[in-house]
Amino acid sequence: MVTADPAGTDRFPPPPYRGATAGFATVHHKEHVVAPVLDRVGLVVEVVPFDTDSLGTFSGEVPRPGPAVEVLRTKAVAGAAASGRFGLASEGSFGPDPSLPVTVDVELVGLLDASSEVLVVGRAVSPAPWAVTVTVHGDVDDRIVELLHRAGLPDQRMIVTSAERSAVAPVKGLADLDSVRRAVHDVLRAGHGATISSDLRADRSPGRRAVIHDAAVDLAERLSTVCPTCGAGGFGPESTEPGLPCSWCDSPTSATLHRVHRCPSCTHEERRTVEGAADPAHCARCNP
Numbered sequence: 597m598v599t600a601d602p603a604g605t606d607r608f609p610p611p612p613y614r615g616a617t618a619g620f621a622t623v624h625h626k627e628h629v630v631a632p633v634l635d636r637v638g639l640v641v642e643v644v645p646f647d648t649d650s651l652g653t654f655s656g657e658v659p660r661p662g663p664a665v666e667v668l669r670t671k672a673v674a675g676a677a678a679s680g681r682f683g684l685a686s687e688g689s690f691g692p693d694p695s696l697p698v699t700v701d702v703e704l705v706g707l708l709d710a711s712s713e714v715l716v717v718g719r720a721v722s723p724a725p726w727a728v729t730v731t732v733h734g735d736v737d738d739r740i741v742e743l744l745h746r747a748g749l750p751d752q753r754m755i756v757t758s759a760e761r762s763a764v765a766p767v768k769g770l771a772d773l774d775s776v777r778r779a780v781h782d783v784l785r786a787g788h789g790a791t792i793s794s795d796l797r798a799d800r801s802p803g804r805r806a807v808i809h810d811a812a813v814d815l816a817e818r819l820s821t822v823c824p825t826c827g828a829g830g831f832g833p834e835s836t837e838p839g840l841p842c843s844w845c846d847s848p849t850s851a852t853l854h855r856v857h858r859c860p861s862c863t864h865e866e867r868r869t870v871e872g873a874a875d876p877a878h879c880a881r882c883n884p
């Protein structure tokens with residue numbers, strides 16, 4: 597499933613990343629997605645045993661103990677402890693898009709060098725039409741069946757939970773409509789509303805795997821990009837600033853004018869200006 601990547605075979609990161617072996621704390625087989633990408637920049641991925649579900653589950657039994665990047669670091673520390681020096685980790689977050697009525701998947705894949713505590717983070721953001729949630733009080737009707745098929749069932753697995761969370765344990769990894777219907781029936785018989793939602797664990801969600809792959813490509817790119825000041829790998833865009841001029845009236849808009857590139861090893865940063873003009877849709881004056 598891994599296709600041509602910008603991180604090609606001719607690009608290798610500088611030391612200490614080149615040739616390093618990284619311990620990857622994952623229980624949901626993310627190594628199948630991440631390892632081939634990092635292999636192309638000379639990094640060896642080794643799966644290490646660690647119960648990542650103790651740091652939060654998408655189905656909600658275990659809440660995440662902090663912001664995504666902190667959880668990423670905690671997992672990477674566990675990976676590094678098992679492998680000696682380098683730890684690899686992946687963490688995903690789902691939430692509403694700030695401007696559109698869609699769910700967005702933000703995936704982070706990070707590599708930690710435990711000797712310097714430098715964490716290089718690759719990111720990918722994508723709309724997630726496969727991440728659906730629907731509450732059911734009676735039959736799984738045609739409208740719900742269509743929604744589940746659009747989300748990608750059976751490749752995209754489903755979870756059925758009770759509206760009263762503690763009442764019935766979630767049924768996960770459901771791979772066909774009959775199993776979904778049976779699980780809904782059991783929850784409803786217990787006297788509560790049932791919720792069907794996408795199983796977002798990486799090995800049950802092809803859509804999520806594609807975004808994790810893109811985050812791994814971003815990590816490989818960053819590891820191969822050296823900081824102009826200190827020469828360490830990991831230099832790349834970290835944040836954006838709005839203000840790109842409107843193509844109609846030239847006023848500053850909400851579209852990105854600068855991308856701020858930062859080095860995770862030193863304090864060097866560069867503000868790079870985006871060329872061109874913004875779509876008037878981003879302009880408060882032309883498109884109020």
Ligand SMILES: [Zn+2]
Pocket residue numbers: 842843844845846847876879880881882883
């Ligand atoms: Zn304008």
Ligand SMILES: [Zn+2]
Pocket residue numbers: 823824825826827828859860861862863864
């Ligand atoms: Zn630097």
